[in-house]
Amino acid sequence: MIASLKKYRLSRWQYFGVLLFFLLALFQAVLATSDYVICTEGSGIFLVDKQSCSSGIKGLIPYKSSDMDKSNRAVSPFAQQDVSSLYYRHWLGTDSLGRDVLAGLLAGCWVALRIGILAMLLTIIIGSFFGYLSGYLGDKNVKLNYLELGLLLLLFSLSIFYLVYGSSIAKLFSIALLLVVFVFILRKAGHNSYNNKLINIPFDMLVMRFIEIFRAIPDIFFILVMIGIVREPSITSIVFMIAIVRWPSVARFVRAEIMKIKEEPFVLSARALGLSSFKVFKDHILPLSLSPVIIASAFGVSTAILLESTLSFLGIGIPLNQVTWGSMLNDARQNISMWWLALFPGLMIYFVIYLFNSIGDTVSEQFRGE
Amino acid sequence: MSIYIIKRLFLIIPTLVLISLLAFFLSRMVPQDPVIAELNKRGQGEGGVDISEYEKIYNSLELNKPEFYFSIVPKHYPATLNGYSDYTQKQTMQRLLDVGLHHTEAHKLINDVNYQSNFKLPDSELKELLKSTHKLTQVTIPSVHWHGTNNQYHSWLTKALKGNFGNSILDGRSALATVGKALLWTIHIAIPAILFTFVIGLLIGYFLARKKGSQKERLLNQLLYVVYSIPVFWLATMAIMYLTTDDYGSWTNIFPSAGIDIFHDRSTLAQIWLNSSRLILPIVIGSLGSIAYIARIMRRSILDEMKAPYILTAYSKGLDHEAVIKKHALPNSLLPFITILAGAIPSTLGGSVVLEVIFNIPGIGRLLYNSIGQADWNVVFCIIIITGIVNIISYLLADLLYARVNPKIRY
Numbered sequence: 182m183i184a185s186l187k188k189y190r191l192s193r194w195q196y197f198g199v200l201l202f203f204l205l206a207l208f209q210a211v212l213a214t215s216d217y218v219i220c221t222e223g224s225g226i227f228l229v230d231k232q233s234c235s236s237g238i239k240g241l242i243p244y245k246s247s248d249m250d251k252s253n254r255a256v257s258p259f260a261q262q263d264v265s266s267l268y269y270r271h272w273l274g275t276d277s278l279g280r281d282v283l284a285g286l287l288a289g290c291w292v293a294l295r296i297g298i299l300a301m302l303l304t305i306i307i308g309s310f311f312g313y314l315s316g317y318l319g320d321k322n323v324k325l326n327y328l329e330l331g332l333l334l335l336l337f338s339l340s341i342f343y344l345v346y347g348s349s350i351a352k353l354f355s356i357a358l359l360l361v362v363f364v365f366i367l368r369k370a371g372h373n374s375y376n377n378k379l380i381n382i383p384f385d386m387l388v389m390r391f392i393e394i395f396r397a398i399p400d401i402f403f404i405l406v407m408i409g410i411v412r413e414p415s416i417t418s419i420v421f422m423i424a425i426v427r428w429p430s431v432a433r434f435v436r437a438e439i440m441k442i443k444e445e446p447f448v449l450s451a452r453a454l455g456l457s458s459f460k461v462f463k464d465h466i467l468p469l470s471l472s473p474v475i476i477a478s479a480f481g482v483s484t485a486i487l488l489e490s491t492l493s494f495l496g497i498g499i500p501l502n503q504v505t506w507g508s509m510l511n512d513a514r515q516n517i518s519m520w521w522l523a524l525f526p527g528l529m530i531y532f533v534i535y536l537f538n539s540i541g542d543t544v545s546e547q548f549r550g551e
Numbered sequence: 552m553s554i555y556i557i558k559r560l561f562l563i564i565p566t567l568v569l570i571s572l573l574a575f576f577l578s579r580m581v582p583q584d585p586v587i588a589e590l591n592k593r594g595q596g597e598g599g600v601d602i603s604e605y606e607k608i609y610n611s612l613e614l615n616k617p618e619f620y621f622s623i624v625p626k627h628y629p630a631t632l633n634g635y636s637d638y639t640q641k642q643t644m645q646r647l648l649d650v651g652l653h654h655t656e657a658h659k660l661i662n663d664v665n666y667q668s669n670f671k672l673p674d675s676e677l678k679e680l681l682k683s684t685h686k687l688t689q690v691t692i693p694s695v696h697w698h699g700t701n702n703q704y705h706s707w708l709t710k711a712l713k714g715n716f717g718n719s720i721l722d723g724r725s726a727l728a729t730v731g732k733a734l735l736w737t738i739h740i741a742i743p744a745i746l747f748t749f750v751i752g753l754l755i756g757y758f759l760a761r762k763k764g765s766q767k768e769r770l771l772n773q774l775l776y777v778v779y780s781i782p783v784f785w786l787a788t789m790a791i792m793y794l795t796t797d798d799y800g801s802w803t804n805i806f807p808s809a810g811i812d813i814f815h816d817r818s819t820l821a822q823i824w825l826n827s828s829r830l831i832l833p834i835v836i837g838s839l840g841s842i843a844y845i846a847r848i849m850r851r852s853i854l855d856e857m858k859a860p861y862i863l864t865a866y867s868k869g870l871d872h873e874a875v876i877k878k879h880a881l882p883n884s885l886l887p888f889i890t891i892l893a894g895a896i897p898s899t900l901g902g903s904v905v906l907e908v909i910f911n912i913p914g915i916g917r918l919l920y921n922s923i924g925q926a927d928w929n930v931v932f933c934i935i936i937i938t939g940i941v942n943i944i945s946y947l948l949a950d951l952l953y954a955r956v957n958p959k960i961r962y
Contacts, residue, residue, distance in 0.1 A: 343691070346624070390569070394569045394573060396942070396946070397942040397946075398570070398573075398935060399900050399942075400901060401901050401904050401905075402901065402935060402938060405920065406923065406935065407577075409581070409926070409931065410581055483780075487782055490782065491782070491905060495904070495920065497924075510788055514791075517792055520793075520799075523789055530782055530785060531780060531785065534780045534782065539776070
């Protein structure tokens with residue numbers, strides 16, 4: 182299954198870009214720190230502060246993103262800085278509180294990485310679940326008789342009820358019940374019968390109607406309302422909000438691709454050979470449909486990072502004391518003469534978004550055989 | 552065709568209902584006590600609030616009614632807990648019910664003055680205590696309550712259908728009027744921006760497709776690629792920094808500074824007109840990314856069209872390359888743009904938040920941002936409903952137009 186993805190080739194700078202982004206994000210705490218990274222004389226070994234360590238290896242940048250250098254507030258990278266040596270110089274300047282911009286950029290990497298990857302994963306999981314379901318079940322593939330339909334609806338509403346009001350055992354039981362309902366519907370799919378007494382369940386139509394409301398309300402509007410309700414969002418809640426607004430587009434994209442694949446000659450011939458509906462899906466549809474999911478993931482990372490930085494830019498994103506690329510740009514908006522606060526974080530956002538967009542485009546071009 | 556139109560019109564009804572449901576239930580989750588907000592509006596919020604006064608407003612805002620037409624709750628629950636206007640009383644009631652106490656018993660207990668001290672106990676101890684005195688429900692059985700039209704959603708919806716979304720808590724004016732005024736601003740930015748985007752984008756795309764394989768094409772294509780990923784808020788910040796101030800040399804000071812002039816005695820339309828020179832920069836900045844997007848799709852669309860068999864026929868008739876692209880490929884490749892044009896309205900509305908906040912334009916995006924910041928929730932949900940309706944209608948128009956133009960679609 183995974184073998185179907187091996188044919189994709191990214192260019193060298195894309196590999197390098199992703200690697201660099203991950204490394205900077207993962208090691209930002211070591212790269213930019215006012216503590217000793219490794220302490221040779223003092224109490225403790227790793228990341229020890231100045232009071233309890235006298236010598237050792239210092240960070241590449243001697244400032245944390247939250248350290249405020251009171252003597253160097255809002256200094257430009259080219260300006261005269263009040264520092265003891267070149268090592269302590271703020272190479273990219275400081276913001277209005279005296280926080281080092283370079284350290285802030287690195288801290289922003291870590292925030293962007295977490296939000297980008299987590300929000301993308303959640304979006305893809307929810308989105309492709311509904312995309313596959315909608316594309317696979319279609320409008321005419323599930324036919325039930327009245328008894329089955331009534332029973333399924335009853336079971337479904339009962340399990341939702343016990344999910345809300347039941348004890349923890351009842352909750353587990355109702356999740357199992359939901360799974361049973363789900364598997365039953367899947368097993369019913371594709372058994373095309375022309376019995377007129379059966380009721381057709383337009384599954385695809387139902388999902389698409391539901392998704393329509395997300396298409397009607399702009400993502401950023403919806404997120405703003407959710408932030409207003411949550412009031413003080415954390416990284417986790419931002420991740421959930423991004424997933425809530427973004428999954429419908431993934432679902433639509435995956436659904437459209439599944440619909441195309443379903444009509445491919447090799448799928449039709451597999452059907453004609455009498456293979457079971459599940460086997461056709463597992464052996465013929467699933468491997469090919471992984472590519473759209475990969476494409477959606479690459480775009481998902483860049484969209485999530487863009488949304489997060491937009492929120493921070495508007496000053497309503499993750500907590501204010503946390504430095505992110507967006508929050509630095511917000512600072513720049515309020516202090517219009519501090520060009521360095523606008524230029525560098527903006528470049529970081531731009532590069533990361535460009536990187537993941539171009540990966541998505543590369544895979545998508547290769548997928549369509551160009 | 553007319554049957555198709557009617558069918559499509561009927562299909563937007565469930566979507567509108569879903570949007571109203573979403574907006575309504577989001578509005579019930581808001582971290583603000585509507586009674587306190589109402590009291591603040593009357594200028595009575597400061598200091599202690601009289602309980603009877605509180606309850607009077609609580610009932611007049613219809614908060615004592617159930618939320619929806621029906622509710623499914625465990626059998627020992629009352630049909631709704633909204634009858635308790637006092638928040639702590641409601642919480643205590645919820646605790647007692649969770650333990651399994653029947654609601655009539657629970658109601659007696661919370662009104663029993665001698666029993667009050669027991670509610671301070673942690674959940675487990677309270678449960679032990681109740682076990683000894685009352686018979687607790689062990690198995691939760693669902694029961695369905697039907698409330699009819701006497702519920703909060705119904706009255707909210709009937710009001711909304713009449714255009715009454717409540718008043719803004721900031722100036723006391725009707726929320727719909729406030730939103731309408733803001734929408735006027737946004738639309739006057741959106742329409743020139745969309746026109747600008749499509750004219751420039753299609754021209755660039757056409758040029759790229761015609762010159763495919765040339766040095767110029769590759770360079771321009773790369774440039775579009777670069778522009779496409781630039782975040783709007785960064786571009787706007789940089790533009791304000793460099794293009795509206797003298798800080799970096801007077802020759803870069805091309806555009807008037809961000810923000811608009813307010814003329815209190817003029818109508819909104821007149822104000823928009825008087826500020827038109829200040830709207831140029833936001834329109835251009837807001838369009839750049841979409842120009843790149845449109846140009847790339849146009850190029851793709853023409854190149855895809857060039858693979859069609861009828862193009863081969865056109866070539867074999869002896870037409871030259873220029874004529875084939877212009878007369879044959881171009882008209883057909885414009886077809887997908889009907890759908891994209893409809894999608895432009897929702898995406899411009901979405902993009903309006905950042906653009907209007909940065910450029911200080913009193914449009915719908917900035918109104919939403921400010922209203923959320925100031926907890927002016929009536930305006931917020933009015934915006935959500937209105938944008939929802941505008942967007943659904945634009946998608947509907949796109950579908951109808953597409954069906955009209957594309958002979959492949961039959962109904």
